[in-house]
Amino acid sequence: MFEKILIANRGEIALRIQRACREMGIKTVAVHSTADENAMHVRLADEAVCIGPPAAKESYLNAHAILSAATITDSDAIHPGYGFLSENEKFASMVEEHGFTFIGPSPEHIRVMGDKITAKQTAAEAGIPVVPGSEGDVSNVDEAKKVAKDIGYPVLIKATAGGGGKGMKLARDENELESAIKMARSEAEKSFGNPDVYMEKYLERPRHIEIQVLSDNHGNVVHLGERDCSLQRRHQKLLEEAPSPALNEEQRQTIGATVCDAMRRINYRSVGTIEFLYENGEFFFIEMNTRLQVEHPVTEAVCGIDLVREMIRVASGAPLGFTQDDIRFSGHAIECRINAENPETFAPCPGKIGEYHAPGGLGVRVDSALYSGYSVPPHYDSMISKLIVHGNNRNECLMRLRRALAEYVIEGLQTTIPVHQNLMNSPDFVNGDYDIHWLEKFVGIK
Ligand code: MV4
Secondary structure, eight states, rough: OOOOEEOOOHHHHHHHHHHHHHHHTTTEEEEEEETTTTHHHHSSSSSEEEEEEEEETTTEEEEHHOOOOOOOTTEEEEOOOSSSTTTOOOHHHHHHHHOOEEESSSSHHHHHSSSSSHHHHHHHHTTBBBBBSSSOOOOOOOHHHHHHHHHHHHHEEEEOOOOOTTTEEESSSHHHHHHHHHHHHHHHHHSSSSEEEEEEEEESOOOEEEEEEOTTSSSSSSEEEEEEEEEEEEEEEEEESSTTTTTHHHHHHHHHHHHHHHHTTTTTTTTEEEEEETTTTTEEEEEOOOOOOOTTHHHHHHHOOHHHHHHHHHTTTTSSSSOOGGOOOOEEEEEEEEEOOOOOTTOOOOOOOOOOEEOSTTTTTEOOOOOOOOOOTSSOOSSEEEEEEEEEEEEEHHHHHHHHHHHOOOOOSOSSSSHHHHHOOOOOOOTOOTTTTTHHHHHHHO
């Protein structure tokens, strides 16, 4: 097992990883920008190294500075968390070339899943159902018209280097296709330096359901069920839950088994998430995330498994300590992402925390790096806390979540807690009756 792990991240996820390390008897190294000198992840680490100025490009995205920090602290491994360098194939290779272990999948798997056309082809070949669409790039408009006629309009044009919704263009009929392709290509070239785009049948009202997998170096693969992440605004998730209100046990086992088979076939290692659109009882693969995700605690809550601990264990070469049959799903969990934002406009509002009181009690978990007197810097993501609540069933979970939200005191800046409180009183949400477009209608178009 590793003796010392460098955590190449900040905020709540850096703390989350430190907690797993501490329980495993592993020392931790924090890295931080000059804006994060007083951050909780720096205070709680065994050692800390300043890696650059506030701008992420010069600190948390600075691979050379991070590798230097790993060298001078004599770290064994690097955990990237989420965001920043977590899905950077080059960084993962550099980590290994410098003799450290990258706590995550192989650079090759990151590469394959990072290119969305290759990811979809790989998933399809491995037996995962995908959205009907073009086989690869659609630069030729005449060929694209043939494919579109085949699969039927509307179609969606997506950038292969995109993901997360950037650079998507909808074509409702053949008249709109040429300009959709041209616009998507030029946006993709501008944003990613890669103009390649592909086409998919547009699903009108799907849910976003993702399957969590975990696998080791010895061919063992398990799934940890699904998370329903349909509640998004501008491709930013607000709330995630497990299990999905839309699935039954048989559907869960079937899609889980399909995904496990596929991960075994491609020799995937570490944690991973396979994202699906789900409509009329059918799953359609869209993307795979080769990282630990923000919303992993809802899965931990319903499975009782520490995903970060397992991720570290398998990276060290240890086999999974359990099989699929050992995994039991229990109750219901919901995560509310709390952002330092105006609750009406969602405009970021960094500032200094005054009074701070986090909720507690049975089934309540708060993953946050906040403390009273802390200044939320303006340079990074506005998510400041995750409130994760578990109950024996969805109703108990909702009652507890209302209670926990009411208890949460964060003074000194605006947060999205009121948005979650409104959501808890919405009949559609309470009934689990929502799709990927529901939230934007609920909060209003701003
Ligand atoms: C789609 C889709 C409908 N049909 N693909 C947006 C983010 C990216 N990961 C995929 N996205 C979508 N792909 C087809 N074929 C609708 C979306 C989509 C969406 C997906 C998940 C969660 C929220 C969303 C909001 C708008 C559009």
